[in-house]
Amino acid sequence: MTRFWYLLFLLLPLAATAQTAPERYPLIPYPASLTPATGTFTITKNTQLALPKDSKRFAQEAEQLQNLLRNGVGASLKTAKKPAANGIELRYDASITAPEGYKLTITPQQVTLAAKEPAGMFRAVQTVRQLLPPTVEKAGKSVPLTLPAVQIQDQPAYSWRGMHLDVSRHFFDVAYLKKYMDLLALYKFNKLHLHLTDDQGWRLEIKKYPKLTEVGAWRTFNNQDSACIKKSKDNPDFALEPKHLRQRNGQTEYGGFYTQDDMRGIISYAAARHIEVIPEIDMPGHMMAAIRAYPFLTCNGKNDWGKLFSTPICPCNETTYEFVENVLTEVAALFPSPYVHIGADEVDKTSWSTTACTELMQKEGIKDVNGLQSYFVRRVERFLQSKGKKMIGWDDMLEGGIDASATVMYWRSWVKDAPAKAIRNGNPLIMTPVSTLYFDNLPDKNSVEKVYNFDVVPADLDPATAQKAILGAQANLWTEQVPSENRADYMVMPRMTALAEVVWTNKTQYASYLSRLRQHYPRLAQLNVHYRVPDLAGFSEESVFTDKTSLQVEKPLDNLILRYTTDGSTPTPTSPVLPAALPITEPTTVKLVAFTPEGLRGDTYTIRYKQQPYAAPVSAKSPAPGLTATYFTGYFKKSALMQEAKANGSTTVTSVQVPKQAEADQFGVQFRGYLDVPETGIYTFYLTCDDGGTLRLADRMVVDNDGLHSAIEKTGQVALAKGLHPIALDFVEGGGGYTLLLKYSKDGSEPREIPASWLKH
Numbered sequence: 139m140t141r142f143w144y145l146l147f148l149l150l151p152l153a154a155t156a157q158t159a160p161e162r163y164p165l166i167p168y169p170a171s172l173t174p175a176t177g178t179f180t181i182t183k184n185t186q187l188a189l190p191k192d193s194k195r196f197a198q199e200a201e202q203l204q205n206l207l208r209n210g211v212g213a214s215l216k217t218a219k220k221p222a223a224n225g226i227e228l229r230y231d232a233s234i235t236a237p238e239g240y241k242l243t244i245t246p247q248q249v250t251l252a253a254k255e256p257a258g259m260f261r262a263v264q265t266v267r268q269l270l271p272p273t274v275e276k277a278g279k280s281v282p283l284t285l286p287a288v289q290i291q292d293q294p295a296y297s298w299r300g301m302h303l304d305v306s307r308h309f310f311d312v313a314y315l316k317k318y319m320d321l322l323a324l325y326k327f328n329k330l331h332l333h334l335t336d337d338q339g340w341r342l343e344i345k346k347y348p349k350l351t352e353v354g355a356w357r358t359f360n361n362q363d364s365a366c367i368k369k370s371k372d373n374p375d376f377a378l379e380p381k382h383l384r385q386r387n388g389q390t391e392y393g394g395f396y397t398q399d400d401m402r403g404i405i406s407y408a409a410a411r412h413i414e415v416i417p418e419i420d421m422p423g424h425m426m427a428a429i430r431a432y433p434f435l436t437c438n439g440k441n442d443w444g445k446l447f448s449t450p451i452c453p454c455n456e457t458t459y460e461f462v463e464n465v466l467t468e469v470a471a472l473f474p475s476p477y478v479h480i481g482a483d484e485v486d487k488t489s490w491s492t493t494a495c496t497e498l499m500q501k502e503g504i505k506d507v508n509g510l511q512s513y514f515v516r517r518v519e520r521f522l523q524s525k526g527k528k529m530i531g532w533d534d535m536l537e538g539g540i541d542a543s544a545t546v547m548y549w550r551s552w553v554k555d556a557p558a559k560a561i562r563n564g565n566p567l568i569m570t571p572v573s574t575l576y577f578d579n580l581p582d583k584n585s586v587e588k589v590y591n592f593d594v595v596p597a598d599l600d601p602a603t604a605q606k607a608i609l610g611a612q613a614n615l616w617t618e619q620v621p622s623e624n625r626a627d628y629m630v631m632p633r634m635t636a637l638a639e640v641v642w643t644n645k646t647q648y649a650s651y652l653s654r655l656r657q658h659y660p661r662l663a664q665l666n667v668h669y670r671v672p673d674l675a676g677f678s679e680e681s682v683f684t685d686k687t688s689l690q691v692e693k694p695l696d697n698l699i700l701r702y703t704t705d706g707s708t709p710t711p712t713s714p715v716l717p718a719a720l721p722i723t724e725p726t727t728v729k730l731v732a733f734t735p736e737g738l739r740g741d742t743y744t745i746r747y748k749q750q751p752y753a754a755p756v757s758a759k760s761p762a763p764g765l766t767a768t769y770f771t772g773y774f775k776k777s778a779l780m781q782e783a784k785a786n787g788s789t790t791v792t793s794v795q796v797p798k799q800a801e802a803d804q805f806g807v808q809f810r811g812y813l814d815v816p817e818t819g820i821y822t823f824y825l826t827c828d829d830g831g832t833l834r835l836a837d838r839m840v841v842d843n844d845g846l847h848s849a850i851e852k853t854g855q856v857a858l859a860k861g862l863h864p865i866a867l868d869f870v871e872g873g874g875g876y877t878l879l880l881k882y883s884k885d886g887s888e889p890r891e892i893p894a895s896w897l898k899h
């Protein structure tokens with residue numbers, strides 16, 4: 139017995155990996171290497187802070203650490219020339235060669251943060267910050283500060299760890315950008331990509347072209363604004379920020395821009411946090427705001443919308459290049475980043491048919507309008523190179539051909555071979571696929587895990603070559619439907635913490651990450667982040683009962699207060715608190731909202747209870763395995779529209795998956811047959827689709843996830859007696875890549891795949 143316990147004791151430190159340590163070390167991203175240790179270090183007013191001999195080296199990081207600790211101990215720590223017993227030391231360590239690498243050693247006697255570069259020291263300070271209580275985030279909260287003993291050796295997996303913000307569709311001011319960068323810093327991101335210009339607004343002062351901001355930074359409300367204003371009736375986060383409205387000539391105008399001085403302030407705030415700001419000036423498309431100010435920029439004098447995209451600037455006129463070069467000269471001088479992003483995405487080239495275009499094509503031997511785009515991109519790249527800059531563009535620019543020196547930002551998930559094509563062409567790559575890393579896609583209960591499971595290097599690429607070409611990954615927040623700061627917070631947080639761990643640590647384990655994430659909410663609350671309250675669980679929004687049931691909700695955070703209504707109204711902070719089990723004895727609609735102690739409200743859940751008998755099974759003579767999949771090519775906004783279309787073909791599938799022959803840019807599939815359920819019960823189905831889908835079983839609508847949208851999971855229940863039940867699953871894809879996933883659960887089991895043996899036709 140004694141020997142057994144002794145052995146267990148010896149094994150403990152080895153077992154204390156990411157799975158067992160999350161409570162004590164709630165770090166996101168998790169360090170590359172962490173060795174737990176016992177005991178704590180206590181910081182008091184008398185703790186001394188020692189700097190390296192060359193005290194300027196980490197002066198900024200020392201100040202940042204002081205600012206943090208001052209909130210806890212009420213005063214700055216005294217600085218010392220030499221490390222003191224019971225002190226904190228910032229140590230220069232030339233042996234730490236990884237960029238942004240650092241070592242952190244905490245014992246009950248001493249804290250040592252070691253780095254070679256200030257960037258590494260900054261990341262070390264952020265690690266210390268996350269080990270301190272959340273109250274250090276605010277001044278005036280004097281609590282004992284303790285740090286758990288530990289040994290950390292850390293460096294990032296990827297050099298490009300980015301977040302993007304579209305400040306064109308809605309403007310976000312300097313103060314908000316600072317808040318955004320504070321979050322980037324906390325989670326060890328190092329790139330902020332600002333989408334500064336687009337059809338809806340030009341946001342950067344260009345001295346040579348003042349009308350870009352005088353005219354281009356302001357608009358009367360467009361249809362996206364109207365949609366947001368409409369939604370704000372139900373959700374105040376959709377209201378436009380009043381501070382970005384102004385009155386001009388009797389009209390309300392909406393917008394804003396950064397002066398070059400503002401931008402210098404943003405850049406220096408970023409630099410102090412070792413974040414690089416990458417400007418994007420999107421061209422030749424997405425240029426309506428500039429064209430509104432300077433109409434000479436187009437080929438045909440028009441400034442309107444084509445089938446999908448707006449009129450671009452004209453690649454055939456020298457006046458265009460003069461403008462572009464003048465703008466980029468100012469941009470290149472303003473931003474210290476080695477990169478300038480020129481967009482080069484989504485160009486409607488139909489206006490590129492003037493005499494000037496024909497002449498240019500003849501002169502340069504250009505075959506078609508894609509060649510004109512390529513000519514434009516190459517010429518702009520050469521100009522940027524003359525200013526000492528590297529060019530980034532979206533992967534659309536691969537189409538007409540680009541030089542190997544261009545950096546490609548991959549976003550079009552549906553163009554699966556684009557990364558391989560870029561790598562073959564020699565281009566460095568940054569991964570931002572729309573399917574996972576577009577944070578304008580509405581978050582749901584699966585989106586954090588989806589981001590966490592994202593592989594920076596796609597599985598179908600040769601790992602050695604891809605690892606060299608891929609600089610890292612970035613999430614993008616396009617803001618057509620994100621008009622407010624609160625909404626922006628909600629869309630990025632907590633998803634960006636999952637990405638932080640993907641790009642810094644190359645992941646650990648999702649369960650460990652989730653447990654650490656739970657401990658981050660109080661810190662986010664201290665930082666006034668309007669995060670998305672994590673999802674409630676334990677119920678289906680379309681619920682079914684045969685006799686009676688009860689609603690029992692699982693809370694992801696203990697301190698959430700759940701309030702509900704049954705009269706159809708949206709719960710308010712004064713609605714009744716949900717009991718541990720709410721009895722349901724008749725068809726009822728329950729609306730449910732979680733509130734945090736700070737007053738943040740979670741999403742509204744509507745749980746509809748339907749009473750139904752177990753559906754009786756049907757009989758079928760020796761049904762064959764699998765389902766019939768009938769497929770259609772075309773654009774269907776709703777799955778019912780397939781009924782009026784002519785099918786392309788039909789096949790048998792052994793799982794609910796789109797057959798290869800059905801795949802097209804826009805298509806639909808009708809799956810038909812029987813589901814052979816092995817026992818009587820209430821079944822829950824989980825249907826994730828991009829775009830739309832509906833699931834009917836036993837002629838009952840079970841999940842309605844129809845319409846055009848990104849990958850969203852919806853659930854529904856149905857009471858089924860053992861045996862065969864007709865199944866009808868309709869699925870439509872409207873363009874941009876599809877997702878279709880059907881799972882089930884019964885009696886509270888984890889969602890699982892539908893066994894192939896259940897599918898018959």
Ligand code: ACM
Nearest residue numbers: 483484532549616
């Ligand atoms: C993009 O989303 N158009 C890059």
